[in-house]
Amino acid sequence: MNPIVKTMMQSTAIAAAGLLWAGVAAAEGSASIGSAIYNQQDELLLPEGFREWVFIGAPLTPHGLNNGKAGFPEYHHVYVNPDAFAVYQRTGEFPEGTVIAKELVLLQKGDYKDGSKNAPSGRGFFAGEFQGMDVMVKDNARFKATNGWGFFNFGHNAPPYLKASRAESAESCASCHTANAGKGMVFKSYYPVLR
Amino acid sequence: MNPIVKTMMQSTAIAAAGLLWAGVAAAEGSASIGSAIYNQQDELLLPEGFREWVFIGAPLTPHGLNNGKAGFPEYHHVYVNPDAFAVYQRTGEFPEGTVIAKELVLLQKGDYKDGSKNAPSGRGFFAGEFQGMDVMVKDNARFKATNGWGFFNFGHNAPPYLKASRAESAESCASCHTANAGKGMVFKSYYPVLR
Numbered sequence: 261m262n263p264i265v266k267t268m269m270q271s272t273a274i275a276a277a278g279l280l281w282a283g284v285a286a287a288e289g290s291a292s293i294g295s296a297i298y299n300q301q302d303e304l305l306l307p308e309g310f311r312e313w314v315f316i317g318a319p320l321t322p323h324g325l326n327n328g329k330a331g332f333p334e335y336h337h338v339y340v341n342p343d344a345f346a347v348y349q350r351t352g353e354f355p356e357g358t359v360i361a362k363e364l365v366l367l368q369k370g371d372y373k374d375g376s377k378n379a380p381s382g383r384g385f386f387a388g389e390f391q392g393m394d395v396m397v398k399d400n401a402r403f404k405a406t407n408g409w410g411f412f413n414f415g416h417n418a419p420p421y422l423k424a425s426r427a428e429s430a431e432s433c434a435s436c437h438t439a440n441a442g443k444g445m446v447f448k449s450y451y452p453v454l455r
Numbered sequence: 456m457n458p459i460v461k462t463m464m465q466s467t468a469i470a471a472a473g474l475l476w477a478g479v480a481a482a483e484g485s486a487s488i489g490s491a492i493y494n495q496q497d498e499l500l501l502p503e504g505f506r507e508w509v510f511i512g513a514p515l516t517p518h519g520l521n522n523g524k525a526g527f528p529e530y531h532h533v534y535v536n537p538d539a540f541a542v543y544q545r546t547g548e549f550p551e552g553t554v555i556a557k558e559l560v561l562l563q564k565g566d567y568k569d570g571s572k573n574a575p576s577g578r579g580f581f582a583g584e585f586q587g588m589d590v591m592v593k594d595n596a597r598f599k600a601t602n603g604w605g606f607f608n609f610g611h612n613a614p615p616y617l618k619a620s621r622a623e624s625a626e627s628c629a630s631c632h633t634a635n636a637g638k639g640m641v642f643k644s645y646y647p648v649l650r
Contacts, residue, residue, distance in 0.1 A: 311648060312537065315510030318530065321579030325569075330577045335513065342507065365647055374520075374569065379645070380635035382525045384516030385580070386645045440575035450574070450581045452560055453506060 295341040295359045296397045303424035304412045307395060310361040313339035317451040320385055322367060324374035333375075334364035335387050338451065344398075348454070354398050354446065364392035364416060392416035394433070395425075396445070403427070406434035409445045490536040490554045491592045498619035499607045502590060505556040508534035512646040515580055517562060519569035528570075529559035530582050533646065539593075543649070549593050549641065559587035559611060587611035589628070590620075591640070598622070601629035604640040 295313075297305045316338050323333040340348070344358035366388040371377045376384055393414035397403070403410040411433035414421040428434070437445045448454040490508075492500045511533050518528040535543070539553035561583040566572040571579055588609035592598070598605040606628035609616040623629070632640045643649040 312509050312540075314507050315532065315534070317582050318513035318532070319574075319576065319579060319581050320515065321574070321577035325571055325578040330579075332576060337510065337513070339510070345507075368645075376520055379514075379516070380631065380642075381514065381527060382516035383520040384514060384525075386514050387512050387647050390647060436575065447575075450563075452582050452585060 295344075296357060296399065299424050301424070301426070303426050304395065304397060304410070305424050306393070306414050306421055307341070307359055307361055310339050310341075310359075311337075311363070313341050313361065314345040314453075315339055316345075316360075316453050319450050320367075322375035322385065324370065324372070324376075332364060334366050334391050335385070337363045337365055337387075339363075356398055356400060358398040360396045360446065362394045362396075363390060364394070365389070366391045389418065391418050393421045396433075396437075406430050407438060407443050407445050409434065409437070411437075490539075491552060491594065494619050496619070496621070498621050499590065499592060499605070500619050501588070501609050501616055502536070502554055502556055505534050505536075505554075506532075506558070508536050508556065509540040509648075510534055511540075511555075511648050514645050515562075517570035517580070519565065519567070519571075527559060529561050529586050530580070532558040532560055532582075534558075551593055551595060553593040555591045555641065557589045557591075558585060559589070560584070561586045584613065586613050588616045591628075591632075601625050602633060602638045602640050604629065604632070606632075 295307050295310075299305060317336075318338070319336045321330045321332060323330045326333070339361045340354075341357075341359045344355055347353075347355040348358070367375050368377055368386040368388040372383070377386065379386060393416075395412040395414065397410045397412070398408055399410060400408040410427045412425040412427060413433075414425050434445070437447070441447045446454070490502050490505075494500060512531075513533070514531045516525045516527060518525045521528070534556045535549075536552075536554045539550055542548075542550040543553070562570050563572055563581045563583040567578070572581065574581060588611075590607040590609065592605045592607070593603055594605060595603040605622040607620040607622060608628075609620050629640070632642070636642045641649070
């Protein structure tokens with residue numbers, strides 16, 4: 261086993277064991293993969309250290325190109341927990357316990373209507389301040405109704421993000437993923453390392 | 456010490472020791488940080504596993520917004536080796552042996568002149584195929600003439616990237632970094648986690 265992955269798995273286990281309340285991420289036998297930890301209110305805890313997970317892509321749909329009505333006008337910085345990514349690379353499937361974190365990052369103030377600005381490297385788009393945080397978690401038993409993935413919103417109005425978040429209803433996030441990404445629920449075609 | 460960092464440092468040391476030729480990354484006492492390994496021809500080896508390093512940002516300067524003359528019209532997926540990033544977080548300075556990798560990733564074929572396309576999430580920019588790879592390495596002794604950073608081009612015409620690359624002249628990359636990023640040489644203002 262990759263020693264980094266092994267250490268991360270050990271770290272995850274240690275962190276989980278240290279929690280006062282019972283971590284139920286282990287319930288489906290996915291403790292070794294999961295970065296998903298829930299509290300007694302069945303809320304997902306904000307994942308720690310996600311900015312050091314495996315980056316998979318940064319889609320960008322600025323307000324300026326969407327009549328001011330973009331669903332997510334910020335940079336999407338999207339990460340997968342490393343141990344789940346390692347499994348995905350071997351198998352092409354996201355294992356139980358996969359956590360995909362999407363941090364929303366404001367664009368730097370633009371010089372043009374489309375939101376772009378001038379920089380030494382040319383006119384373009386550049387990340388400004390952290391703005392929001394969404395997470396999706398693979399857990400077939402827990403989220404059976406939404407094709408095995410749960411969706412969580414940790415706030416879209418700048419840090420600090422919520423420390424814990426309840427799963428969104430099937431209508432809010434999952435419906436768009438189901439309609440447009442299929443039952444796999446992940447928009448793989450937009451992430452080069454997943455294709 | 457963070458066990459993940461410690462393991463990565465150990466892994467780096469083991470990898471370096473396994474090379475048939477003498478890794479000279481250790482020469483400046485930076486073996487524990489460095490992901491920079493050189494061959495006998497003084498060429499930097501293509502860093503391994505950089506896509507799993509710490510992602511810092513994805514600037515984007517499309518051709519469509521630069522009269523077809525963008526210096527780097529692709530997504531820049533920029534990563535720092537994790538052990539160097541850990542030091543940066545503690546000290547605010549990049550240590551000897553820091554490696555910053557910039558992978559250039561083509562935009563998916565656009566529907567509009569600016570290079571953007573329509574997607575379920577709106578009109579915007581999405582990463583297509585991997586296209587190129589540039590690296591900068593912090594080594595004050597080796598790259599004294601360019602403010603302590605060496606610049607390397609591993610190819611801009613799609614993978615496979617070069618396996619090894621000689622440092623660019625001061626005029627090619629370093630001059631723009633010096634002129635626009637200052638003596639620190641890193642465009643920190645464009646990367647939220649570095650600010």
